[in-house]
Amino acid sequence: MLDWRESFRTLFARRVVLFAAVVLLLMLIMAVLCTWVLPFEPMAMKVSQRLKAPNLIHWAGTDELGRDMTSRIFYGARYSLAIGAGTAFLAAFFGTIMGLLAGFFKSLDALLMRLVDAMMAFPDILLGIALVSILGASPVNVVLALTLVYTPRVARVVRASTLVIRELPYIEAAHAVGLSTPRLLFKHILPNLMSPILVQLSFIFAYALLAEAGLSFLGVGVGAEIPTWGTMVASSTQYADRALWTLLFPGLAIVLTALSLQVLGDGVRDLLDPRLKGST
């Protein structure tokens, strides 16, 4: 049903979406290749070169320890993107399971949804802060904390879609044929949930990115030694008045990436939703 070539063409018909996808792709490529391609080491400190403004040698300037900002941005991208992606996939995984079970089995619905309500009662940042404070500052803990924050959001969306799909004629037909419940859930309902799940994935990626930056900025993130965009913003506060680039570039990286993810998510949703209306 989804002809990939045509899907890509429709998705990228809007220039903005194409632009966003290109930005993300470039960011990803640079994140992977930065240590081979770029001239400076991201962790190499050269105190004599500290807080130099952007010039031909250091395109984005240097930070307070003389480290090349350009390398640090792209190196930091590895952590930021990994944390964002990790959170997104884990939240999608657990959220889908919860939502699918809650939507399909009436007996589990009330219990699971109360759990979801409890989880959602906390605003993301506060819950993140609380969890990292308890568990300690590290990338893994940040991912765990943020997963806990975003799982309920996915669960709600998946549950709503499951409730709708469950009542569709072909599910009833599959039941009449005698298909076992697990088969019904995983082979028939789950594939039809992929659209809302994909959309949620892209949005949560963006939210996680921003949340990690926020947490690190507040000092309850991954820990100051690890170079994520959030920690870069955090350590730049002292010097921002005289060395704006130390704040500007990590900030720009966060904004650009989060925005691109959201635009891409919008594009994917626009692609999949009207199709859904036509096909069911």
Next chain:
Amino acid sequence: MTSTSSSMLNVEALSVEFGRGEQRVRAVANVSLCIQAGQTVGLVGESGSGKSTLGRAIINLIPIHQGSIHFMGQAIQGLSSSDMRPLRRQMQMIFQDPSLNPRQRVGDMLNEVLDTHGLHKGLLRSQRVNELFQLVGLNPEHRSRFPHEFSGGQKQRLGIARALAAEPQFIVADEPLSALDMSIQAQIVNLLIELKSRLGLTILFISHDLDVVEYLCDHVVVMYLGRVMEMASTEVLFSKPMHPYTKALLAAAPIPDPSQPAPEVVIHGEPPSPLNPPSGCVFRTRCQHATNECAVQIPELTQIDAQHSVACNRLSEI
């Protein structure tokens, strides 16, 4: 339709309810009927009659509240889904279009049914799938296509193929023609007739279209607001209807021949809400023969002939 031990399907005092408290609706109330092997029984009624609900309840797709269902002598009401699974092979359903998973290739769909019931394993599988396609008049080369690539009539054929894949003996067809054009309806009707004789199927044909039922079925059950009003062989029901509702239904159906009499409006008003059915006989609010007795007494299905039963309090007077 006398109840004998050789009947394929025996339903007794079946009731199906939905909702809770004030919103409780009795979609099917105290229905008893009997289907013999090889028969094609038509289940007619207008919206709210409970015919679709009855069809689903009979093959245990929805839970029932009272009564019993015996399929080939075995009681199936209240069976768990795992116990039902082997029986599901014998009883299949054809739905109103669409009933196909839009993301599943049609060949895979048939494969899945065969997998579920462990039929035609290994090398014979592919051949069997081809056979099924041909059985319903479709090209086996289209097995890797998706449902949206087929027309309405072809999708219905696929639905029939799916039902037949399990090699059932009993099929419930719930308004299989309603979403199709006239010429396609005729194609499907002819297909069903051919399959019926070729495979020896027993069919419960649910429809609101009296003409098709008359053409296709040998027995007819007329329902109104969850209850059976009349049951008879097709010939008898259409030539000598006894229940006022059946008579009204037949009078209202337009005959596609201008030289024949125009449809008559025999009953006026709207059917009552199923949330608040009339006491006694549910049809009394629209019946021209209703008396005070009809408000008190729920009419029992009385057998007036070997093949004819009517549920009416005033049978002797009409």
Next chain:
Amino acid sequence: MYVMNSLPTLSVRNLQISLLQKQGPLNLVRGINFEVMPSETLALVGESGSGKSLTALSIMRLLARNAHWDCQGEVLFNDSQGLAHNLLKLPEKNMRTLRGHRIAMIFQEPMTCLNPVITVGQQIAESVKLHFGLDQSTAHARALRALEQVEIPAAHQRYHEYPHQLSGGMRQRVMIAMAMICEPQLLIADEPTTALDVTIQAQILNLMSRLQKDTGMSMLFITHNLGVVAHHAQRVAVMYAGQIVEQGSVADVFSRTQHPYTQGLLACLPGRARQQFKKTGQRVALLDIPGQAPTMSSSSRGCSFAPRCHLCFDKCLQSLPDWRGHSKHYSLCHLELSS
């Protein structure tokens, strides 16, 4: 009441409707002609894809605005003052005064055509306020009378109810009331009873016939149900793949059918088979029409029905058919069929 003149209320000449797409135009209605006289009902019959609904929508200029439609031809509406309006060329402002007033339309699904948050009585009153400039109380009284005219019991109570509180049959009556309140000259009904139960359908059709007799309006009745056509229309036009393949009086088309498609349609009706059985005592098989209607994008040189026609011969596939018959009953076919 209208002056009985010999001018048709609606006269459609060579109507063509195309959908303009990037790949080229899609010709959905390919030149149709028909007329509807006062006090007459013309049934437009066809299966899905025949173009019958499009025809009705284009007459009312209600084609979807998110697509590019191209309508050619002439649609003349002769009003009671003797003025002729070419509906396709009329500016939108003028069309709006005609729509809902002189020409009314009712649809298959009343629920989607009624505003769920306004009471039904008020919706009817809006229509007459708009077209006649009446005040609220007069409009209220008229709307109430309209509800009574369509045989809604307890009309004064129903007036204040919302669409979801009414049954399907009631909602359709409300639609009819809304359509009739401005005393239209032409009523276009697009499958008005398809979604209704057969007993309710009989009531609604009787109501519409009675209203027509009382007001002398013309009716263009679109349906796929030949049983309804047989008893509620005087003339019928059968459409297939965007063309009218046969047109004539109901009696003629049903008993002296000229076109193979019409013959095929009649032969595939179980109701018809039942009639034959009653007359001859012999069971007649249901003859289906093999294949399916052509997709709109395919265009062939010959007759569009040829691939499915049991009487098809070479000429049918090579050249477009001509008109056969006479002005009162004609068909588009290479063959002269006599039954």
